[in-house]
Amino acid sequence: MIDATPRVPWRRALVTGGAGFLGSHLCERLLDSGVEVDCADNLSSGARRNIAHLEGRAGFRFVECDVSAPECLGRLPGPYDVVLHFACPASPADYLRLPLETLDAGSLGTRTMLALAERDRARFLLASTSEVYGDPLVHPQREDYWGNVNPVGPRSVYDESKRFAEALVTAHVRVKDADAGIVRLFNTYGPRMRAHDGRAVPTFVCQALADEPLTVAGDGSQTRSLCYVDDTVDGILLVAASRSVRPVNIGGTDEVAVRDIARRVVELAGSSSRIEFVDRPVDDPQRRRPDTRLARELLGWTPKVPWEEGIKQTIAYFAAARPTREPIRQL
Numbered sequence: 001m002i003d004a005t006p007r008v009p010w011r012r013a014l015v016t017g018g019a020g021f022l023g024s025h026l027c028e029r030l031l032d033s034g035v036e037v038d039c040a041d042n043l044s045s046g047a048r049r050n051i052a053h054l055e056g057r058a059g060f061r062f063v064e065c066d067v068s069a070p071e072c073l074g075r076l077p078g079p080y081d082v083v084l085h086f087a088c089p090a091s092p093a094d095y096l097r098l099p100l101e102t103l104d105a106g107s108l109g110t111r112t113m114l115a116l117a118e119r120d121r122a123r124f125l126l127a128s129t130s131e132v133y134g135d136p137l138v139h140p141q142r143e144d145y146w147g148n149v150n151p152v153g154p155r156s157v158y159d160e161s162k163r164f165a166e167a168l169v170t171a172h173v174r175v176k177d178a179d180a181g182i183v184r185l186f187n188t189y190g191p192r193m194r195a196h197d198g199r200a201v202p203t204f205v206c207q208a209l210a211d212e213p214l215t216v217a218g219d220g221s222q223t224r225s226l227c228y229v230d231d232t233v234d235g236i237l238l239v240a241a242s243r244s245v246r247p248v249n250i251g252g253t254d255e256v257a258v259r260d261i262a263r264r265v266v267e268l269a270g271s272s273s274r275i276e277f278v279d280r281p282v283d284d285p286q287r288r289r290p291d292t293r294l295a296r297e298l299l300g301w302t303p304k305v306p307w308e309e310g311i312k313q314t315i316a317y318f319a320a321a322r323p324t325r326e327p328i329r330q331l
Contacts, residue, residue: 019046106161186251190229218280220259228310
């Protein structure tokens, strides 16, 4: 039987986008495992508060720089054993606000970080996304599915940025024999998400806590496969520590309709909110569920946190944080 406990065989790691929601959890897990961590972020969508509890810890260093800029290399002397490239606006609110920066993160940023990994002979891991499958015509989505993506739609800046980044990593593996892998993440959620980032879970949770209507896009029949952040970090580290150069899906195995997520959030938050249906975004995927057979067979990874338990923990985080609000809407 495969041991699915992530092992971290590195002394020093670089996490780009490390002040973001997912990046900050990754930095924390690495530090707790005894790895020295450099966290690089330009704070365009990340926030210093996400890593405030890490600053001052031995082995942690924050570097404010844009990894899409070649001069960032000079501020990251290394040497690193692993480079985890997570720098990219990932929420609808961010990539619609920063379309060119999103494209740069996938192209120039990925190329610059691949060069850094080559410099240090480090393992490189690209954080990709289920968005590379677009509005999928194959269900569930396997890694060998090419996707159904609108290359000129409003979501294309994010979708195509990640698709190009995957092509760039794959080319480096073929041409330069790079030690590089790709992880495709599905609907990660949990503490440190931003209330106004346009994604369903933080939107619903904050609306429910404020007793505002929960704004469900379309008729809410579209599905998502939620994966709690702790499980996602487990999967990321397992892929990083492997020798896999193939894309690997990491995501939840329970496929849930968005309207059912909203209703359950209301119940778990003890809220009086009602459900309000709003216009559905352009190119919003109808069904989303990863085929995680490769992660299970190659790495022994399966998610452990039931989605409702993860929702409870997310509600507790937002209830304690009491973020300042403006009316919250899902994008």
